[in-house]
Amino acid sequence: MALTPPRQQLAGRIGALLGIFLMALSLRAAVVSVPPLLGSIGPELGFNSFSTGLLAMLAPVVFAAFGLLTPRLIRWWGLEKVLITAVLLAVAGQLLRAVVGDVSSFLLLSVITLAGYGMGNVVLPPLVKKYFPDYLAIVTSGYVTMLAVGTWMAPQFSVPLSDATGDWRTSIAAWALLSAVVLVPWVIQIQRNRKHPRPDTPLVNGLAAAPPARINPWKSPVAWGLAIFLAGNSAQTYVYFTWLPPYLSEQGLDTATAGSMLALFAILGLPVSLLVPLWVPKLRNPIVAVLVFTAFWIAGHLGMYLSPAENTLLWVVFAGLGQGTFGIALLMMNLRSRSTYGSGVLAGFSQGLGYAGAAIAPLLFGIVKDATGGWSASFAMLGLCLLVMLTGAVMINGPRRIEDRKGDVETFGELERVN
Structure with a gap:
């Protein structure tokens, strides 16, 4: 047939x-x-x-x-x-x-x-x-x-x-x-x-779009917003991957249990990975989803700080579900661009600056802990990471695209090379 x-x-x-x-x-x-x-x-x-x-x-x-x-x-x-x-x-x-x-x-x-x-x-x-x-x-x-x-x-x-x-x-x-x-x-x-x-020319709402011009992400609020959002999200994730086992061991959990908690944190990215791309595009304001997953992050951080040896599984589940913010960041690389080239520029800029900003977080988490002799100031850093993430979320909440804002695009006469 x-x-x-x-x-x-x-x-x-x-x-x-x-x-x-x-x-x-x-x-x-x-x-x-x-x-x-x-x-x-x-x-x-x-x-x-x-x-x-x-x-x-x-x-x-x-x-x-x-x-x-x-x-x-x-x-x-x-x-x-x-x-x-x-x-x-x-x-x-x-x-x-x-x-x-x-x-x-x-x-x-x-x-x-x-x-x-x-x-x-x-x-x-x-x-x-x-x-x-x-x-x-x-x-x-x-x-x-x-x-x-x-x-x-x-x-x-x-x-x-x-x-x-x-x-x-x-x-x-x-x-x-x-x-x-x-x-x-x-x-x-x-x-x-x-x-x-x-075809080299991308389609926008079913219509042929103008040939893609050279995009300057350094002048784009959308690009900066996504980079800030990704930095705040990834900083928390890197801290958990680096410090969760030693932190829990110091609180009295055995090494095997601490390792299992990290594995649980990692695998919880799976259900939210399935949910986010199917749910978020239907929202008029994606920040609603961000706030839901932020609530999970907050519950996980607070529980891990206030009562790490009791209900540890619950706190890890909350923090693990908070990783839905990473799925939102990946999805926004396409929802906040109109062309494949724009998506590539947005992905590169946001991940470049985002990962650079997040890279220092695990190191600072340990330095602050050693300098203060306790974990309070280090966990306060996670609160700052949440504020950074939410700042970026506000910047990418509107329907703007990286190609839209006047001044973002410089004339560059060649077509996007997609092959």
């Missing part, structure tokens, strides 16, 4: 859909698969407190740097070529750091790995907008869910894989295979694009 045009178009995007989901699944593996193995990696390579702390800071710092660089690469090379480059960097970095014998080389190759994933972070939202403008909510829900699954999967299976093979290096290298699989659907999709090229 012949396919109708919409179904025919959808069939032609299966490769892109698989590629987006597989890329999302692999994005966090390089970050969260290593910490559980540090007990084995550290003594062999010579990690100390400083190098361990440096490793923890690499992800947000490298994500920030490549968040700002990637929109330019997208304009030069196109979305698909940037994604292929990102995957190749990630695979090479992971494979090579599995064979090194010293800390410096491991850290350098981690930078290369994270550079690939940093580019992948930025390129995913515009890929969704390019291939699935008619299914934005559903596809975003799917890929944010894959992010959550990958965040849970890598630390969950890294140690068992290492134990089964008797070598942490095999476990590290195995995650490179997951990244390599991403290449398969995208090679197929690129070949299809050459035979059936997609």
Whole structure:
């Protein structure tokens, strides 16, 4: 039976859909698969407190740097070529750091790995907008869910894989295979694009939009608002990933229980990842959803501070559900842009500055704790992070797009290069 045009178009995007989901699944593996193995990696390579702390800071710092660089690469090379480059960097970095014998080389190759994933972070939202403008909510829900699954999967299976093979290096290298699989659907999709090229001019409300001009995000309130929102959200998440186990251990919980609480926090990103993209686009004011998830964050922070050893599970559940604000941030990269290029610029700028601002939070959390001799001032920092996040939420609540505001766009005569 012949396919109708919409179904025919959808069939032609299966490769892109698989590629987006597989890329999302692999994005966090390089970050969260290593910490559980540090007990084995550290003594062999010579990690100390400083190098361990440096490793923890690499992800947000490298994500920030490549968040700002990637929109330019997208304009030069196109979305698909940037994604292929990102995957190749990630695979090479992971494979090579599995064979090194010293800390410096491991850290350098981690930078290369994270550079690939940093580019992948930025390129995913515009890929969704390019291939699935008619299914934005559903596809975003799917890929944010894959992010959550990958965040849970890598630390969950890294140690068992290492134990089964008797070598942490095999476990590290195995995650490179997951990244390599991403290449398969995208090679197929690129070949299809050459035979059936997609139009360069984006559609806005079903009408052909003007050719995309060069966008200056530094002058855009939307871009600044999303960067501020993402910084406040990510700062809280990084603090929990870094400090939740040692904090709970200090409060009297055993190491295994503290680790389980972190795993619970991570996996709770899954249900909210499914909910946010399906719910938020229906809201006239997205800040309503932000306030709901902010309430969860507040309940989690207060419970964790006031009664960490009692009802710990409940407080972790509240904080974990608060991660819905991250899903909102990813969704806004497409809801607050009109073109694939605009989405790429918004994703790169907001993630670049957002991760840069969030990178310092776990470090300050520990410094403040040591300086004050207690956790009160450190938890007060989380309150400041909430205020920062809400400030950004107010800035992106209106229906403005990054391309809309006069003065945001400079004339730049070439068409967006999407292939």
